[in-house]
Amino acid sequence: MSTKANFVKVKHLYSRAGFGISYSDLEKLSKKNIDKVVDVLIKESENDDPINLVNDLESKRQLLAQAGLYGKKDLSEDEKKMRQQIIREQNDVGRDLNIAFVTKMINTNAPLREKMTLFWHGHFACRSRIPFFAQQLNNIQRAHGLGSFKTLLVEVSQSPAMLQYLNNQQNRKGRPNENFARELMELFTLGRGNYTEHDIKESARSFTGWMYDKDGSFIFRKNLHDGGTKEFFGKIGNFQGENIIDIILEKPETAEFIATKIYRFFVNDTPNEAHVKELASSFYNSKYDIATMMKHLFTSDWFYDNENVGTKIKSPTEFLVGLSREFFVTYNRPQVLIQLQSSLGQYLFNPPNVAGWPGGQSWIDSSSLMLRMRIPSLVLNDGEIDFSGKADPEDEAVIALSRTATTNANSNQKRKSYVDANADWPKFLETFPKHLTPLELTSFLLQPKLNQKITDMVSDNKGLRSTAIEITSMPEYQLC
C-alpha cells in the first residue's frame, strides 16, 4: 500500500472514528499499515476519563431538598425561593455540562471513545432536568462505549436519568408502566417487529421495582417488584430485569439491530446487508464486545470503498467539533456553542425524543444549510450571528416568568450576538509542511474527491488562510 493511498484511508478513518486529524499526525500515521493505525486508534481511547463537572455531594443535597419540598402543599416564601434557586442552578449547570461534553470532544486525545459516547448519546437518547443524572448517564456511555454492550445496557437501564425519563419510577407491582420495557426492545435492542405486546407486558412486570431513591441512587425495591411467574419469548420463570436483558441479548436480532445502527452512523446511511451481517456476527460471537465489532468495521476493506468515503452528511456535532478541532478554536463565550447546536438541530442532552436524532439528510434544510455554510467564516473571523434558534420548549417556563423574556423571545430584533471565538491560525498553519499549496490544503480539508470546479475555484487563491475559510464554507465540507 502506498503512503498516498494510505493517507486517504487514515484521513477517512479519523473522520469517521473521530472528529478529524491534523495534517502532521496524518503524515505520521500514513506510514503505518491500516491495521496498525486502527490499533493506535483503539489504544488512544483506552483510558476512560469521565466528566466531573457536577458535584456529587452538592447534587445529592439538592435532590434531598427538592424531595422534601415536593410533597408539601403550601410552600413558604423562603421555600419557594429555595426551589427556584435549585432549578436555576440546575439549568445553569445543565448548560455547563453541555459545553463540557462539546469541549471534551474538541480537545480529546481519545477521539474514538468520545465518538462512541456521541453514538450512544443518540442511541440511548434521554433528557434529564437534573444535571447530575445527565452527567452520570454520559459517563456510563463513555466508560462502556467500547466495552461490553451488556454492561452498558444494564448500567443505562439502572441510571436514574433513564429510569425517570422512561417512567420506570412509576413501574410497580399491580400497576405496571410499560414505557421503559417498550423502548428497551423497540429502540435499544431488538427493533420493531421482533417482539410482541405480550413480551412487553411481561418484561414490564419484570422491571417493577427498578427505581432510584431520594438521593438519586439505583435501588431495587423488592416490595414493589412483581415476584410472580412471567412468560417472555416463550421462556417461563420468575424473571427480574437482568434476566430479561439476558434473554434479549441471546437473540441475534439484537446484534443485528445495533450493528445496523453502527453502520448507519459510521459507514453509510444506506446499510449494506452483507456488511451489516458481518458486523452483527462479530458482535454476537464476541458476546457483545463493542471494541471487537468496531475493530472489525475499521479493518474491513469495504469501509474504505469509494461509496463510503466523503459521502455522509456530518451531524451538527461532527461539524462544530470538527471545525473547532481543526482550527484550534477557543470560545470566549462558550454559550454560543449551545446556540449553534440548537440552530443546527442537535442540542446535546436534549434529543427530540427517546428515538434520538433521525440523522442523515434530515440534518439539512434550507436554513440549517445556509447557517452551516456561514459558520466557518463567523467562527474563524469572529463574525456577528444574526441567526437565533427557537426557544427550547423546556425554556418556556423561564420565558413565561418575565415580560422582558417574553418580549425578547418573540421579538424580531434580537440583540446582536457575536461568536467571540479565536482560531489559532499560527498553530493551524504550523501543522503543515512548508510550501503546501492551496490545492493540497483543499484536498486535505475536504473528504469528497475534488472535482474540476473546486480545483478551479482554489487555483487563483494564494493565501492558505483565505483558502481554508472558503473551503470550509462549501457544501462539500458538510460531508465526512
Place this chain on the structure above:
Amino acid sequence: MNRRNFLRNTGFVAAGSLFVPAFMKPLEAMALDELSLYKNLVVVQLSGGNDGLNTVIPYGNDIYYQKRKNIAIKPEEVIRLNDMQGLNPNMKALQEIYDQGWMTIINDVGYPNPDRSHFRSMDIWQTGSDSNQFLSTGWIGRYLDSKCQTCKYPYTAIEVDDSLSLALKGQSKKGIALKDPAALYRNTNDPFFKAMLKSDKEHLDEDNLGYLYKTMIETQSSASYIQNTSKIYQSSSAYPVSGFANQLKTVSKFISSGLKTRVYYVSLSGFDTHVNQVNQHGNLLKQYSEGMAAFLKDLKRNNKLDDTLVVTFSEFGRRVEQNASNGTDHGTANNMLIFGGKLKKQGIFNSAPNLSDLDTGDLKYQLDFRQVYGTILDKWLDVNNADILNKRFNTLDFI
C-alpha cells in the same frame, strides 16, 4: 476568488443573472391568473401549553370559579360569546373578528394517552403521530412529500422564523424558514455561494452531495422568487408593535403579493405559566389577539381573507385546577382557534368543556387534533388526509 468580497459583501445582483439550472427556471414566471383561486393555510403555534380555560372562558360554569379561586376571570370581565363561554378580556381585538363570523372555536381537542412533556407533546402535534409513535417527519412536511399538484416548490411552505420546525420537514421535501426575505436573499446571493453554483450540474444526482447542492439551489431560487415577488407589495395596514405581529405582517405581505405558498407557519412563545399567571398570560393573549386582528383585517382589505384559513394550536392545555403559585400546570385537551373568511360553522363549534367529568383533574378530549388536520388536508389543501396522516381521520364541518 476575492476573500474580502466573500466575507464582507452584502450587495446583490439582479435576479435575471442567476445561474439556476433549467429545471428550476419556470417558477420565477408565474401567470397571475393561476393565483386567483389560491387557498392558503396559516398555522399559529402557541408554545409552552396555552391555558385554554383562561383563553376561552367557561364563565357559565361554577366549577371553573371553584377550581380557580385566584386566577379565574370574573364573569363581568369576560367578553361573552354565548351563555357558557367568552373570551379573555385581553382578547378584545378579536371581538370584532368574531362578530364578523371570521372565527370558530373548537373545544376540547386532544389525543389518546396525552403526554405532558412540552417536547414530546409538541412533537406529537407537529408530526401528527400517536402518543407512543415516533415520526421524524412533520404533517406539513408529509404534505409537501405527497407530490400534490401545488406543492412542487420549497416555498410551498414557509415558516417565518430562523429555523425550521419539525412540522415542515418531510422525507424528501422540506419547507423554508426565513425571518426576513431580504436578508435571506442577500445571504444566498453572496458572490461566493453563487460562484459555487455556477454551471454546476454534475452534483444534482441523488446522493448526499447532490442533496446539498439541490437544497442550496432551491434555497437561492426560492429566496429570489420570494424577495422579487413580495418586494412589490407594501402593506398600508397598521400592525401593533410586536414580534408576533411582525411575523403576521410578513405573512400578509407574502399572501397579498401573490406568492404561491400554501402553508405559512408562525409561533408565539412563553405560555408555560406555572407561576403568577394572570398578567403574563393576559399580555400574551393581547399580543396574540391584536396581531391576529390586524392580520385578518389586512387580508380582508386585500381580498385575501376568503382564500386564507388560520389555525392556532398549543401542545397541551393546562389542568382545570390552579396550582398553589397562582399558575396552572400541564394538562391535556385544549381549544383550537380557527379564522378565515369562508368558515362553514362560525362561532363556537362544539360544546364547552365538561368540567365535572374529568380524568384525574384533566379535561377529556372530544376531538382528536388529527380530525382538525384531516379536515384541513381534505377540504382546504385538497389531499386525502389518510395519505398524510397514515390513517384516515373523519373530517369536521367547520370549513
